[in-house]
Amino acid sequence: MSRILVWDLPTRVFHWLLAISFFGAYLASDDDWLVLHVVLGYTVLGLIAFRLLWGFVGTRYARFASFAFGPRRVLAYLRSLAALRPERHLGHNPAGSWVIWALLALGLASAASGWAALQAHWHWLKEVHEALSNAMLAVVVLHIAGAVASSLLHRDNLPRAMVDGLKDGKPEEGIRASVWVVGVLLAALVAGFWTAAWRGDLPVVTRAAVERQRDHGRGD
Numbered sequence: 668m669s670r671i672l673v674w675d676l677p678t679r680v681f682h683w684l685l686a687i688s689f690f691g692a693y694l695a696s697d698d699d700w701l702v703l704h705v706v707l708g709y710t711v712l713g714l715i716a717f718r719l720l721w722g723f724v725g726t727r728y729a730r731f732a733s734f735a736f737g738p739r740r741v742l743a744y745l746r747s748l749a750a751l752r753p754e755r756h757l758g759h760n761p762a763g764s765w766v767i768w769a770l771l772a773l774g775l776a777s778a779a780s781g782w783a784a785l786q787a788h789w790h791w792l793k794e795v796h797e798a799l800s801n802a803m804l805a806v807v808v809l810h811i812a813g814a815v816a817s818s819l820l821h822r823d824n825l826p827r828a829m830v831d832g833l834k835d836g837k838p839e840e841g842i843r844a845s846v847w848v849v850g851v852l853l854a855a856l857v858a859g860f861w862t863a864a865w866r867g868d869l870p871v872v873t874r875a876a877v878e879r880q881r882d883h884g885r886g887d
Contacts, residue, residue: 671841673757674832675726676850677717682829684857685714689774689807693800698880705785705876706864710857712778715771717853726842728758736761753820757836760817766810773803785875 692707722731744761747754759767777799784792814825828834863869
């Protein structure tokens with residue numbers, strides 16, 4: 668066994684930018700921070716769009732085919748955890764894979780409902796958006812708890828692996844390249860989007876939020 672590359676750079680950049688964007692948007696949900704909330708919400712939507720594409724064209728463990736587990740595999744994995752003899756998976760484990768699917772689905776639904784609520788000004792849409800965001804937060808907490816538990820049971824630091832991309836395995840099991848160009852480009856695009864939004868160069872993105880903030884400031 669040796670340290671091998673499992674997670675490519677685009678997957679790792681996506682992971683951490685999604686975490687930052689979601690938690691940032693969640694904490695900035697007050698009307699006084701609506702522009703920031705909307706910008707981060709668009710970021711979540713864009714990142715998930717990238718991940719859906721990368722799930723088909725990315726490296727081995729980033730592809731959806733590598734973690735398409737059915738209910739039986741998930742139950743078998745959970746039983747192995749309960750018996751303190753967990754199955755080892757270099758990529759996403761069966762239980763973790765379902766969390767990933769849930770996060771992608773909830774992220775899309777939350778962003779779409781947030782956009783609709785901003786455009787339509789319907790209170791019930793805002794409530795739907797808040798419910799979906801709270802559900803996503805619950806899944807994120809579950810994901811963090813699962814990563815900690817798996818790290819302890821497998822004696823493998825999963826959060827660190829999502830930083831450096833390395834895990835213990837056989838040389839032939841690793842991916843060949845980190846695809847750093849795509850990862851750097853993804854980070855640069857997000858940074859550019861945030862910068863342009865902060866400078867006010869993206870009115871199509873921020874106009875509705877600015878108007879809503881203005882109305883809120885007038886007490887409307």
